[in-house]
Amino acid sequence: MTTLQDNLQAVQSRIAAACLACGRNPGEVTLLAVSKTFGADAVQEVASCGQQDFGENYIQEGVDKITFLQSSSHTKTPLIWHCIGPIQSNKTKYVAEFFSWAHTVDRLKIAQRLNDQRPANLPPLSVCLQVNIDGGATKSGVAPEEVLELAKQVAQLPRLTLRGLMTIPDPVEGFEAQVAPHTKARALFDEVRDELNLPHFDTLSMGMTSDLEAAIHAGSTMVRVGTAIFGGRL
Ligand SMILES: *Cc1c(COP(=O)(O)O)cnc(C)c1O
Numbered sequence: 001m002t003t004l005q006d007n008l009q010a011v012q013s014r015i016a017a018a019c020l021a022c023g024r025n026p027g028e029v030t031l032l033a034v035s036k037t038f039g040a041d042a043v044q045e046v047a048s049c050g051q052q053d054f055g056e057n058y059i060q061e062g063v064d065k066i067t068f069l070q071s072s073s074h075t076k077t078p079l080i081w082h083c084i085g086p087i088q089s090n091k092t093k094y095v096a097e098f099f100s101w102a103h104t105v106d107r108l109k110i111a112q113r114l115n116d117q118r119p120a121n122l123p124p125l126s127v128c129l130q131v132n133i134d135g136g137a138t139k140s141g142v143a144p145e146e147v148l149e150l151a152k153q154v155a156q157l158p159r160l161t162l163r164g165l166m167t168i169p170d171p172v173e174g175f176e177a178q179v180a181p182h183t184k185a186r187a188l189f190d191e192v193r194d195e196l197n198l199p200h201f202d203t204l205s206m207g208m209t210s211d212l213e214a215a216i217h218a219g220s221t222m223v224r225v226g227t228a229i230f231g232g233r234l
Helices: 002-021 039-049 059-073 091-099 108-118 144-155 177-195 213-219
Strands: 029-034 053-056 080-083 099-106 125-130 160-168 202-207 222-225
Touching: 002 029, 002 039, 039 053, 053 059, 053 099, 059 080, 059 091, 059 160, 091 108, 091 213, 099 108, 099 160, 099 222, 108 125, 108 160, 125 144, 144 160, 144 177, 160 177, 177 202, 177 213, 202 222, 213 222
Parallel strands: 029 053, 029 222, 053 080, 080 099, 099 125, 125 160, 160 202
Antiparallel strands: none
């Protein structure tokens, strides 16, 4: 067995154990393999173990991998690509054309551009609103008190499907400290879901290599894991 296979299985076991510990069904948590900085060959190897969802931060790098892997039958099942990095206005076209998901929508202008640029032959782009859940001044993400209003507006856009919220809390040590911002995100998610009653609002994208257990404990439905699968980035 190769290292990537081992790593993937270890992460799947961590997810299963975290779900078991808090009485959740592991089927409620999707693993997003974050392949940024790693090559198409590594993606292919992880995909051959059955992993379907992959996340990229840098849009051009993501587009290159996506087009390469789509170009012939490099993978058995089609992969689902998620943009999890910052989206500048001049990059929305590439996100709209090549990705299935965008997790980092934090203003209406970007949502409108993604909507306008989503090709007619593709299903609507799934989007999450990125929330600056712990209030870091330099971080991207909409402020928690502005999420509901932005969600209402994004939900009107016909070529987007509003799927949920995404957060990247600052790294902290200790389970309880990690759980705190995730619990705040969960409460906000529940509030938006109950208020807007949208048919596909089902995704809380939070938790990474170092805090996925805490995120699952708080209610994450999608963990984004890079290092624990692909190894350390240079
Ligand atoms: C890099 C990255 C991840 C994965 O982080 P790891 O700690 O390597 O698991 C998850 N989400 C986002 C937004 C990232 O940029």
